[in-house]
Amino acid sequence: MTTTLEPQLVSLDAIRAAAAVLDGVAVRTPLLSAADVVPEGRVWVKPEMLQRGGAFKLRGAYTFMSALDPAQRARGVVAPSSGNHAQAVALAARLYGVPATVVMPTTVSAAKRAGAERLGARVELAGTTTDDRMRRAQEIVDESGGVLVPPYDHPTIVAGQGTAGLEIVDDLPTVRMVLVPIGGGGLSAGVATAVKLLSPDTRVIGVEPSVAPKLSRARAAGRPVHIGANRGLADGLLAVQVGDVPFAHHQRYVDDVVQVDDAALPRAMRALLDRLKLVCEPSGAITIAALMEGLVRPASDGDTVAVLSGGNIEWPGLVALLGDQPGA
Template identity: 45%
Template sequence: MSVPARVLPVSDADVQAAAELLEPVIRRTPVVRSRALSDLRGGPVYLKCENQQRAGSFKIRGAYTRMARLSEAEKARGVVAASAGNHAQGVALAARLLGVPARVYMPVGAPLPKLDATRGYGAEVVLAGNTVDECLASALEHADTSGAVMIHPFDHPDVVAGQGTIALELLEQQPDVKTVLISTGGGGLLAGVATVLKARRPDIRVIGVQARTAAAYPPSLAAGKPESLPSMSTMADGIAVGRPGDVPFAIVESLVDEVVTVDEETISRALLLMLERQKLLIEPAGAVAVAALLKDDLQIETPALAVLSGGNVDPLLLMRLIRHGLASAGRYLRLRVRVPDTPGSLAQLLMRLATTDANVMEVEHVRTGTRTAVNEVEVALWVETRGPDHCERVVADLTAAGYQPRSEND
């Protein structure tokens, strides 16, 4: 007796219907080749630039699909959502386009540009809690008491179908693709893309990518059901979701080939690579799929394609991320050097560094500490270099000159 195939909550036909609904609303974002990633992977690697979508991310696709299908009575009651930023902007923009009142709950620490953009589209913004999960609880409570319709960021068939329209585009734009990598939080984007790809091109390998310190899918897949993380901490706030959605989990469990994780250092390197080599501004959550391509231990068949899911990043965070990424790539060297507490000692140290072509960016005197003698001073330096090999030469040169430098890069 044959076992009937499992019926999943979203079908390829559902995604196609969403695409027809979205056609006059969204942008068909470009697919571009990355020479740097192609060289690294030994084959063609492409990027689907959803960072150039309306409202700065893919979220408008799912939000508009869900809201456009509400009844007139539901629209009149308004909608409510919870988000760290991208879904907030997608809901706010969709609400404005559809003439629907919207309230959005956002974490207290949400980036100011995302707050301003959400308000700019006309939504009421309420700050509640420190995580998306806490905001979701507040949004659900408001929906229960007010009658507003909850527009979930990932746990609804219409939302998943809307996100899946990305796959329809990328198959037309890059039909020879063999591997697709998707940044993953709650799983709506991953589930939607997998629904289309496995229906139309089951040979394509679909890989979800999560930030290692906010990865709920690996333990959930191992358990066979959505599991909640006890805690999260990642720069990729857009995918910091503590529990997979029931709707996307069912699809991911059935259709996705693999879910992998990447650490914070690799995410920052990926973001920096996109800025430097691709001239693309993406947020940490959008860089996660690219970060997987930087993993030496991940086997990927090319042509491969990574979805850049969003580009909404706080400029202040971007400054810190660039510096962090440069340090991770060996472009910054943090040193501590003890020198005699006499006139001219600092000048001699700086002159020695100048001979190595290292650019000193910051200098700090530390006159007290357990490592320094009474007649010594410790000098802390941020030095700009040309890469890891240059860092090693700088340290070796200082050592040869009689200094005892301590690198804090490790």
């Protein structure tokens, strides 16, 4: 008889240790009032597009690489990524002075590929799904002896991403609701863990694209479910399955999950650009879209924070998505 062990949950001490590692490396992104975008309640955004690399991913990637010994890092690092993780790993590798190879989809945006290359990574393209990228990344690891830096399914990655939640509660003790995007689940797991351990009464809402309802399916099944390949605007949230480690944290700490249609994302992006002067990619805007569409009502007994996970979108893509959207 085979016994499946549940992943061990990340502790608050582990998240605080990650914050110490990131001190002076990652940007402590501010909380900005979103009253001009969501007038109901007291709503704030945490703009992770202001993070180094243009998204939250440096938090996890640098924390993971800091835990490697120098001999491991010297062999080089390899990362499968739809885009933002690749740039974070490339940046962390540059900071440590080690080589990085990133495996990105054939459909990767020009901005995300150029960002990884600008930061010194060697880019390979493989298929269109997370499975395709992971297979090729593992092949490169086997061939080169490098170290795989997982995009989300690892406790050290979860701890690093959780530093964003640590900052939210520290900067806004009156927070009573946090909305966080759901991709493979590292950010949502980390933020939910930090928030719930520091402020148990605060609700944490996961937000995922309706074309890729990974967490919704997993919660219904009681385990991560492979949903197959999908296409959509929120390219950073199209993993085919939520990770095992993140899902264990979701089950403990995420109160609810909602799904947002692609049509709502350009409207949210335009509102963020016009009213808050923030350039947000579709994946990052999904939390504000959930509020703007009325899928989630802001907390009535305190403050609400929407995590904007990133802003890596090139000018032609921004114009193409927002050109026909009404302005402020």
